[in-house]
Amino acid sequence: MTRSSALLTDRYELTMLTAALRDGTAHRRCVFELFARRLPGARRFGVVAGTGRLLSLLREFRFGDDELRFLRDARVVDEPTLKYLADYRFTGNIVGYREGELYFPGSPVLTIEGTFAEAVILETLALSVLNHDSAVATAAARMSIAAGDRPLAEMGSRRTGEESAVAAARACYITGFDATSNLEAGRRFGIPTMGTAAHAWTLLHEHESDAFRAQIDALGTDTTLLIDTYDITRGVRTAIDVAGTELGGVRIDSGDLPLVAAQVRAQLDSLGASRTKITVTSDLDEHAIAALAASPVDSYGVGTSVVTGAGSPTAGMVFKIVARESTDGSWVPVAKKSAAKATTGGRKTAFRTRTDSIATSELIAISPRFDSLTDASSTYDARALQVSLVSAGEIHSEYEGIEAVADARMHHKSARAELPVSALALSRSDPALETVYVTLDETLGHE
Numbered sequence: 001m002t003r004s005s006a007l008l009t010d011r012y013e014l015t016m017l018t019a020a021l022r023d024g025t026a027h028r029r030c031v032f033e034l035f036a037r038r039l040p041g042a043r044r045f046g047v048v049a050g051t052g053r054l055l056s057l058l059r060e061f062r063f064g065d066d067e068l069r070f071l072r073d074a075r076v077v078d079e080p081t082l083k084y085l086a087d088y089r090f091t092g093n094i095v096g097y098r099e100g101e102l103y104f105p106g107s108p109v110l111t112i113e114g115t116f117a118e119a120v121i122l123e124t125l126a127l128s129v130l131n132h133d134s135a136v137a138t139a140a141a142r143m144s145i146a147a148g149d150r151p152l153a154e155m156g157s158r159r160t161g162e163e164s165a166v167a168a169a170r171a172c173y174i175t176g177f178d179a180t181s182n183l184e185a186g187r188r189f190g191i192p193t194m195g196t197a198a199h200a201w202t203l204l205h206e207h208e209s210d211a212f213r214a215q216i217d218a219l220g221t222d223t224t225l226l227i228d229t230y231d232i233t234r235g236v237r238t239a240i241d242v243a244g245t246e247l248g249g250v251r252i253d254s255g256d257l258p259l260v261a262a263q264v265r266a267q268l269d270s271l272g273a274s275r276t277k278i279t280v281t282s283d284l285d286e287h288a289i290a291a292l293a294a295s296p297v298d299s300y301g302v303g304t305s306v307v308t309g310a311g312s313p314t315a316g317m318v319f320k321i322v323a324r325e326s327t328d329g330s331w332v333p334v335a336k337k338s339a340a341k342a343t344t345g346g347r348k349t350a351f352r353t354r355t356d357s358i359a360t361s362e363l364i365a366i367s368p369r370f371d372s373l374t375d376a377s378s379t380y381d382a383r384a385l386q387v388s389l390v391s392a393g394e395i396h397s398e399y400e401g402i403e404a405v406a407d408a409r410m411h412h413k414s415a416r417a418e419l420p421v422s423a424l425a426l427s428r429s430d431p432a433l434e435t436v437y438v439t440l441d442e443t444l445g446h447e
Helices: 011-023 051-059 065-073 079-086 116-120 123-147 162-174 183-189 199-204 208-219 232-243 257-270 286-291 370-379 401-417
Strands: 029-036 093-097 110-115 152-154 224-226 249-252 277-280 299-302 317-325 331-333 348-355 358-366 382-384 386-391 434-439
Touching (some): 011 079, 011 116, 029 116, 029 123, 051 123, 110 116, 110 123, 123 162, 123 299, 123 317, 123 401, 162 401, 183 401, 199 208, 199 224, 224 232, 232 249, 232 257, 249 257
Parallel strands (some): 152 299, 224 249, 249 277, 277 299
Antiparallel strands (some): 029 317, 093 110, 093 386, 317 331, 348 382
16 A cells, blocks of 8 residues: 555645635645745754655655545545545646755745645645754764764664654765664665664673673674673773674773773773774764864764754754735745744745855845746856756656665765865854845846
């Protein structure tokens, strides 16, 4: 049975649809935009993630018999609305930032054009995916910056929901993590998986040496032994006694990590295990990783902090209508005027301006003539940020699946390389790039 994503939504989307079908505005063409008013946690940039997952969920956005029966029984919508939903297919267009791309306040991360009826009911699905995945990706990117060339492993599945865990592993891999402990993420998205043993394994055995010996017998000397179940100094000695000086690695999951890592490195070297690597875990975040930069640590394992966005569990993105078709067929920009929640009307095209290959601003062009925007990229000497994701209802499959995740990982690396050095700092600050709005007239000149 095909899974449906249609009810992963809020009720008010369907009540708006019901009213729009009644008053005749349901088929009026509109443009909706997904963007963030500000960057959470006073961070210097955000990272887009989740787009490929959203496209796959859009394929499954169908109201089958079970979904329609629920809506009828719960009296969510009336019969004309049920009839409309039974045949629902998104037939519009979606453009957006590539996964792995950086975004800033006001960036049009996703632009959805279609009838009001077919576009408005995608709001919650789009926001739930991109808000979660982008929050994780942004936190993971900061940890990747802090780690430098040292490998990072995501291991936070037990600290979030089961499907959120898979999504988080995917977002982390796109933004610089090297592996995940989550096997489903490995299966779905081709992410390398890792993992050896927990404290329970050591506690299962009569002696620590018995546990280490059994692990070596099963996995070979290249495995990583967890050395802090009891006493770390004794654990290191036992590990080398059992595995020999060619032991692949040891893991430290507690204590004052900079101090303990230095002591373990010195002890390993004194025992002749100079090639045995040290992995540290234990509630790491980007600041803890940065504090370990001068320590003899070879790799990091991060759990709770990264899958919860390192203190910012949502990207804070919103989904707003920015233009609609008028009764005479012309396009009308629309915008909220609410205090502290005002929006900028009109369809937008986004560019990243650069000087000597270093990003200088987020340039957002607004045009009253929507058909001119496809030509707007020739107006600016800048990198266009948006790509076509859905055309006339047809999903561009190159942005889904395993290869798309690998491509997003590479794109993030190149996009991050454009940032000025100041953008890589972990302290709270204003966005690294200013968002600049320009308006284009009908000849693509400036108004």
